[in-house]
Amino acid sequence: MSATRLIEGFAKAEFTPGELLEACRERISRLNPSINALTSFCTERAIAEASRSTQRWREGAPMGPLDGLPIGVKDLQDAEGLPTTQGNPLFRSNMAKRDAPMVARLRRAGAIVLAKTNVPEFGAGGNTRNPVWGATGNPYDPRLTAGGSSGGSAAALAASLVPLCTGSDTGGSLRLPAAFCGVLGYRPSADVVAHPTRPVGWSVISVLGPMARNMDDLLLMLQTIHGFEAGDPLSSPADPARFDNLSPVSLDQLHICFSEDFGGAPVDRRVRSAFRERVAAIAPHVASCRPVYLDLGEMDRCFDILRAESFVAAFDLTGDGAVEQFGPHVAANVELGRRLSFHDRAWAHLEQTRILRAFNKRMADFDILLLPTAPIPAFPWEQSYPEEIDGQKMDIYYRWLALTYRGSLMGGPAITLPAGTLNDGLPFGLQLLGPLRDDRALLRAARAIEALLARDPAMAPVKPDLTKIVPPPVDLRGIATHPLESSSAGTARPDPVGTAV
Numbered sequence: 001m002s003a004t005r006l007i008e009g010f011a012k013a014e015f016t017p018g019e020l021l022e023a024c025r026e027r028i029s030r031l032n033p034s035i036n037a038l039t040s041f042c043t044e045r046a047i048a049e050a051s052r053s054t055q056r057w058r059e060g061a062p063m064g065p066l067d068g069l070p071i072g073v074k075d076l077q078d079a080e081g082l083p084t085t086q087g088n089p090l091f092r093s094n095m096a097k098r099d100a101p102m103v104a105r106l107r108r109a110g111a112i113v114l115a116k117t118n119v120p121e122f123g124a125g126g127n128t129r130n131p132v133w134g135a136t137g138n139p140y141d142p143r144l145t146a147g148g149s150s151g152g153s154a155a156a157l158a159a160s161l162v163p164l165c166t167g168s169d170t171g172g173s174l175r176l177p178a179a180f181c182g183v184l185g186y187r188p189s190a191d192v193v194a195h196p197t198r199p200v201g202w203s204v205i206s207v208l209g210p211m212a213r214n215m216d217d218l219l220l221m222l223q224t225i226h227g228f229e230a231g232d233p234l235s236s237p238a239d240p241a242r243f244d245n246l247s248p249v250s251l252d253q254l255h256i257c258f259s260e261d262f263g264g265a266p267v268d269r270r271v272r273s274a275f276r277e278r279v280a281a282i283a284p285h286v287a288s289c290r291p292v293y294l295d296l297g298e299m300d301r302c303f304d305i306l307r308a309e310s311f312v313a314a315f316d317l318t319g320d321g322a323v324e325q326f327g328p329h330v331a332a333n334v335e336l337g338r339r340l341s342f343h344d345r346a347w348a349h350l351e352q353t354r355i356l357r358a359f360n361k362r363m364a365d366f367d368i369l370l371l372p373t374a375p376i377p378a379f380p381w382e383q384s385y386p387e388e389i390d391g392q393k394m395d396i397y398y399r400w401l402a403l404t405y406r407g408s409l410m411g412g413p414a415i416t417l418p419a420g421t422l423n424d425g426l427p428f429g430l431q432l433l434g435p436l437r438d439d440r441a442l443l444r445a446a447r448a449i450e451a452l453l454a455r456d457p458a459m460a461p462v463k464p465d466l467t468k469i470v471p472p473p474v475d476l477r478g479i480a481t482h483p484l485e486s487s488s489a490g491t492a493r494p495d496p497v498g499t500a501v
Contacts, residue, residue: 003163003217010057017053017068024070028161034469035137036476037155038115049112067110072117072156072165079103079113087121087130101229109224118152124329126176134476135381139464144378147177153211154181164221167211172404175416179373179429182418184218185211189437190411196231199314204411215447248448254286258370263294265402266389268376274428275372296358299406305348312337356410368445373416373429412436415446418461
């Protein structure tokens, strides 16, 4: 059931939070070993909290809009009493003493933190695997990647292990795994969800956001987590009801532009074909739908520098740290940062401003921009990243994420919606971008397009056939990539996994 339907069931006394928690735990015990979406658990506390929630609902006094809903929290974010390992062995025993602000907001709304969700090491990369917890498989085919860095959250939602999960996004970490797993990932404007742990507090490229299975659930979660925190200079005070009552926009008033490749990024022909089909299905129902060429500037080099800056700030502030303690992806970013100069940094910030202004000009006559989310279908999780797309070699491990990270540069809202499947049965994600700080308009458009796609059997979301998920030949929790292995495709080696909390 959806999160909104579960809350309705509590209110009508059809079932209790305690019963829901037990159902989730049974499902997790049956399916999680095959996909490894959830890592550490807080079972005893969750049972006690579900019991108290059950009593509150019986008394007609829920503590908030999420009272009794079990959730998963991404393993980059602190949840009191659970380890925040970030997928790195040095942090295997890093027990959180308090909740991150977003997690605290969810708890105050009544949500029950049941488990942490898996990530790539330090969230670096679009494939969720690390030397602490191992790899996460895709519920549509556990042999394939669930994407990253919010891959555990996306897989847990697709397999209905929990109804809501947290995520974060720098270059596509919410949107890409949502697309690969047939769920929703929303990257808000940088002022919407406070992010006090962002390494570079004034940089808009890293944000926090919700993940869910439909727009109603996503908005239910967003209404709880948005808001100001003094520790985040980009967050801003806003009306608490900012995202309440967001009705779908009327499609015949919607002006859409679209691009298959965001200004020339490599895109697999199967994805291009599927995207064209979605645009053709949407176009007759909207006021206008026209292609746009997004030659906005040197987007890739700009992102490279801004990303390297944040990694240096987080991992190599003195410039002489040992990169051997990190995996190849983090090390690659740190090494890139060490080669950059103050002039490179100044250029990147100037270029980011120019890119935003160019984007604003392109969007002057449009409400939203449509794009594919992922440039290729999901690939085997043993492969660190796709080394080539449509004949073009990838020069760094995240270059294949250009369809998402180029949009991050503008700092505005973006969302991916499940839009049917590719010919091989894997989910296809449709990405929507809106102007900076126009989150309400983007979300209203997303609601309308979600409803339109649902009416077309060829474009409607398709749930994974969970009856076909069987334990893989190896335990994904025991598959861990060595921190020093090559960043290209290779074999994985086992690594002991600690007892779940």
